Amino acid sequence: MFGIVIILLTTASCSSDSVAQVPQFLPGKQVGTVQTELIREASGIVASRKNPKVLWLHNDSGDSARVYAINFDGRLLGIYRIKEAHCRDWEDIAIGPGPEPEQDYLYIGDIGDNGAEHKSITVYRVPEPKVDPNGALAQMQVGPANSIELVYPDGPRDAETLMVDPLNGDIYVITKRELLSKVYRAPYPQSTKQRTTMDQVATLPWGLAVGGDISPNGKLVIVRGYFNASMWVRPDGEELWRAFMRKQLRLDLMEEPKGEAICFDASGGGYFTVSEMVHPPIYYFGRSVVSDKSND
Template structure:
């Protein structure tokens, strides 16, 4: 086990209930996870981001980490590949997360793709690509299609380059959030307030700090009320205060939510209705897990 992993697990123990550390409450909103499928397609070899469609029932969008072409993959909720979608006008430097949310056309949903990875903290800016969400049918594989040209939202950090793997889009305001990864004790949360320029780079605003480090993915429920963020071995849920900006949730209490051990856990997203959530790992043929909403038990 690498030293960095050991350090992370020690810090995780402190955050999630070590006897000498502050204990964390656990959510009762979700059932234990079950494996609902396996991604068998050799095209999806290093799944890094996952998001549930807001317009196509039972369709999930995933993408690979660095090294792939600029494309996303539609899968069903059992992990079966439905088709490949090329994102015209985008570059794939180090795609790390994907989100679905509103955009310029109020009658359209959009894919937001976070090209925000920067292992060496060397890039002067990062990019979020935005395209209208394509049509896809979970019962009809479509082979190949394209979408775009993509709008490029270029962003810079106010305090120098950062490595990040978590992209959030607020469905109520269209604000974009990026959460850093390589902050061991407390990941930083940055916001780009809407509307978004596609002409010139904008400086992100640091708005919050997570109570733990190494965030690798996250999502916002379709109603904008709940936020989930995961690390490789842990995940937390926050609830947005009524009438407040999304980042205010991170100033409140968080609760732990269940995960299942994965080879390299990298993805998490709410389902299309915001009731349960899916998780996904990198590595070949990863299992797709689903954590359903808890069923009230009779008295």
């Protein structure tokens, strides 16, 4: 009987630890408004980890090959043209490692394909530039970009979610126009000289995925649709894609007209969202419970 009690107490303790690993978030609040009219369809967003309180955004199709740096208030800090890049249908942006150690890179996903007619998609990679939050508006070129050309193993797809694993540089693309969105991976190092065929590694429990991000420590994954968002926890030592086989944590979103962009903050302690419109609000969802195991 004593042994049974120990087992039950141990089980309860493990269950409590498991619950503690799941982060909880506060209700969203507006922290700023995108102040420039140059950003009319913010399709992707990512928080800089080297430039404090800087967000990188880009437009959907129709803009030139450039990205924008803003602060949390939404003030435009810089316009950065990407050399040797083309904008067919840019849909998402990520930050991750690359060829040079200790260097953060911007990854820009030219992955939109509404008609599922293009044989390949392209991810552009450039070193993340330094941004002066107190200086005059910066306008410069960065690059030239590395072009990473990717192919689906099962034919063309439309996608709007690009993520880069901060622990190993693997690229993840999640499709949009499916009943259940599919997750594809291109392991690092990706070729910049020839096409790379991705592997399908997971399937989401829902479809119409339009944006996503991985926390800077690689332990949390967030993916959103237009009206829903979910998070998955990645245990230590596990491949990122296996997190999608675990239970999802449903997250709150604010009501946004065609909201597509989502990203973690630089610490992984909360997440931002923004929508495709002129002067969209910038929403932030802070952490209410921080788990040591998921946010080391």
